[in-house]
Amino acid sequence: xxxxxxxxxxxxxxxxxxxxxxxxxxxxxxxxxxxxxxxxxxxxxxxxxxxxxxxxxxxxxxxxxxxxxxxxxxxxxxxxxxxxxxxxxxxxxxxxxxxxxxxxxxxxxxxxxxxxxxxxxxxxxxxxxxxxxxxxxxxxxxxxxxxxxxxxxxxxxxxxxxxxxxxxxxxxxxxxxxxxxxxxxxxxxxxxxxxxxxxxxxxxxxxxxxxxxxxxxxxxxxxxxxxxxxxxxxxxxxxxxxxxxxxxxxxxxxxxxxxxxxxxxxxxxxxxxxxxxxxxxxxxxxxxxxxxxxxxxxxxxxxxxxxxxxxxxxxxxxxxxxxxxxxxxxxxxxxxxxxxxxxxxxxxxxxxxxxxxxxxxxxxxxxxxxxxxxxxxxxxxxxxxxxxxxxxxxxxxxxxxxxxxx
Amino acid sequence: xxxxxxxxxxxxxxxxxxxxxxxxxxxxxxxxxxxxxxxxxxxxxxxxxxxxxxxxxxxxxxxxxxxxxxxxxxxxxxxxxxxxxxxxxxxxxxxxxxxxxxxxxxxxxxxxxxxxxxxxxxxxxxxxxxxxxxxxxxxxxxxxxxxxxxxxxxxxxxxx
Numbered sequence: 377x378x379x380x381x382x383x384x385x386x387x388x389x390x391x392x393x394x395x396x397x398x399x400x401x402x403x404x405x406x407x408x409x410x411x412x413x414x415x416x417x418x419x420x421x422x423x424x425x426x427x428x429x430x431x432x433x434x435x436x437x438x439x440x441x442x443x444x445x446x447x448x449x450x451x452x453x454x455x456x457x458x459x460x461x462x463x464x465x466x467x468x469x470x471x472x473x474x475x476x477x478x479x480x481x482x483x484x485x486x487x488x489x490x491x492x493x494x495x496x497x498x499x500x501x502x503x504x505x506x507x508x509x510x511x512x513x514x515x516x517x518x519x520x521x522x523x524x525x526x527x528x529x530x531x532x533x534x535x536x537x538x539x540x541x542x543x544x545x546x547x548x549x550x551x552x553x554x555x556x557x558x559x560x561x562x563x564x565x566x567x568x569x570x571x572x573x574x575x576x577x578x579x580x581x582x583x584x585x586x587x588x589x590x591x592x593x594x595x596x597x598x599x600x601x602x603x604x605x606x607x608x609x610x611x612x613x614x615x616x617x618x619x620x621x622x623x624x625x626x627x628x629x630x631x632x633x634x635x636x637x638x639x640x641x642x643x644x645x646x647x648x649x650x651x652x653x654x655x656x657x658x659x660x661x662x663x664x665x666x667x668x669x670x671x672x673x674x675x676x677x678x679x680x681x682x683x684x685x686x687x688x689x690x691x692x693x694x695x696x697x698x699x700x701x702x703x704x705x706x707x708x709x710x711x712x713x714x715x716x717x718x719x720x721x722x723x724x725x726x727x728x729x730x731x732x733x734x735x736x737x738x739x740x741x742x743x744x745x746x747x748x749x750x751x752x753x754x755x756x757x758x759x760x761x762x763x764x765x766x767x768x769x770x771x772x773x774x775x776x777x778x779x780x781x782x
Numbered sequence: 783x784x785x786x787x788x789x790x791x792x793x794x795x796x797x798x799x800x801x802x803x804x805x806x807x808x809x810x811x812x813x814x815x816x817x818x819x820x821x822x823x824x825x826x827x828x829x830x831x832x833x834x835x836x837x838x839x840x841x842x843x844x845x846x847x848x849x850x851x852x853x854x855x856x857x858x859x860x861x862x863x864x865x866x867x868x869x870x871x872x873x874x875x876x877x878x879x880x881x882x883x884x885x886x887x888x889x890x891x892x893x894x895x896x897x898x899x900x901x902x903x904x905x906x907x908x909x910x911x912x913x914x915x916x917x918x919x920x921x922x923x924x925x926x927x928x929x930x931x932x933x934x935x936x937x938x939x940x941x942x
Contacts, residue, residue, distance in 0.1 A: 650913065653913050657916035657917055660916075661916060661919060661923075664920055664923050675896065678896045678897065679896060681900065681919060681923075682899055682900055685900070685903045685919065685922070685926070688926040688930060689926065692836060692926065692930060693833055695930065695937055696829055696832040696833040696933065697829045698937050699829075699936065699937055699940075700826075700828040700832050715799075715803060
């Protein structure tokens with residue numbers, strides 16, 4: 377089948393590029409288990425590097441069900457891959473791979489305290505596995521990152537290895553990049569060519585869901601948008617009047633990008649589309665960050681977003697410090713009770729501590745400080761400098777938060 | 783526009799359950815190996831390990847669907863690989879490549895000067911353009927919220 381061939385080719389290329397035979401073997405196995413195109417498209421383009429890395433590791437992990445001590449780091453890689461599988465709604469294989477990876481993942485962390493040394497990084501690295509597969513696999517994401525950002529013909533040669541992996545998004549962009557470089561291209565043949573390419577890839581993954589296709593198209597458009605911006609600045613001399621597509625709707629965005637147009641036109645087109653995207657994302661972020669409904673303006677909005685992310689990260693640190701001091705007693709039974717409590721009785725817990733349910737989602741942190749009688753007990757006993765630092769840092773969001781409670 | 787909404791609504795309840803499960807298991811094992819810790823230094827070490835476990839569990843719960851979770855998992859991996867014989871070469875290679883990528887990154891200014899700070903906050907944000915960076919930030923904020931909720935519930939459970 378074409379899908380299998382593509383998948384095998386893709387995995388073999390990956391294997392050849394990374395020099396790992398197990399990857400190609402596991403890739404073939406997985407290629408038959410699911411459509412390869414779906415794998416490649418599932419993760420926002422150019423993720424098959426991670427996919428391949430997780431492939432070999434997940435295969436090895438599925439063999440060692442219990443997660444031996446030699447496989448802890450690979451377990452970190454495993455859950456991403458089965459989650460990819462579940463994304464594509466492939467039933468049996470995904471569930472099979474999902475559970476051992478979940479079991480295996482955590483094996484990484486429990487090894488940390490067993491060494492008992494002072495340096496944490498030493499603990500982590502003490503079972504760092506210098507497997508060649510791991511090293512080369514971790515080299516692949518670097519290429520992935522480079523490809524994601526590039527999308528230009530400058531990196532097209534680098535993309536040559538990875539193009540089969542980054543099939544949809546990268547191949548969409550780099551041939552377009554090459555075509556951009558040529559002198560004259562009319563919009564329709566270019567679009568038909570690209571559509572033909574795209575349809576080949578799409579046919580290879582016909583069973584993928586619609587949202588995946590949209591995601592991939594969106595990623596294509598993002599990539600092409602990036603390259604369009606770059607091209608618009610670089611190929612100003614290739615002026616062609618395709619500005620009639622300026623008002624093209626988003627479904628014809630590919631037409632917009634293909635028509636290189638005159639320098640100002642293509643540049644302004646790309647800029648306009650880009651600005652629309654950014655404002656749309658900013659609107660979504662505005663809904664997420666509490667208290668930003670009245671803010672109009674990207675700069676202020678960005679400041680609020682940065683503050684909010686910082687405060688959330690500080691809350692995580694604060695809570696982890698609390699956890700470090702509070703609880704040494706976790707039994708197996710308690711864990712089951714805990715999961716139920718944590719996931720379901722948030723409202724009751726919040727009410728106990730005076731949080732309103734509406735407030736629990738938005739900056740509840742400053743209210744935790746005055747009300748935390750339980751906080752004071754564990755905090756007074758260990759006189760910690762880091763505790764003081766955390767506490768002082770925790771007070772940071774308080775003044776800015778008061779403005780949110782208007 | 784609808785696709786971006788689909789990106790954002792990636793089922794936080796399941797992420798929450800996965801994160802809770804992973805984090806609790808990690809906590810249990812951490813506690814098993816270090817039951818008695820009264821000294822301040824031990825508590826600080828435990829704090830670091832718990833924070834690391836929280837971030838790792840969160841990144842694993844999200845999987846590799848998001849760039850920031852991929853970057854976190856990659857960082858965890860590289861941390862472990864740091865003390866191998868390839869350590870120095872890889873670190874320098876990574877830094878060189880990051881510098882190249884930063885120079886090539888089309889960072890538009892136009893009222894996004896603070897975007898650089900946001901890049902520092904969101905893991906893996908150094909190599910993204912503004913559009914993807916905002917997308918990743920939205921998902922990261924949602925996951926941070928769930929993380930804070932779960933951790934707070936755990937703490938409340940133990941302190942009550």
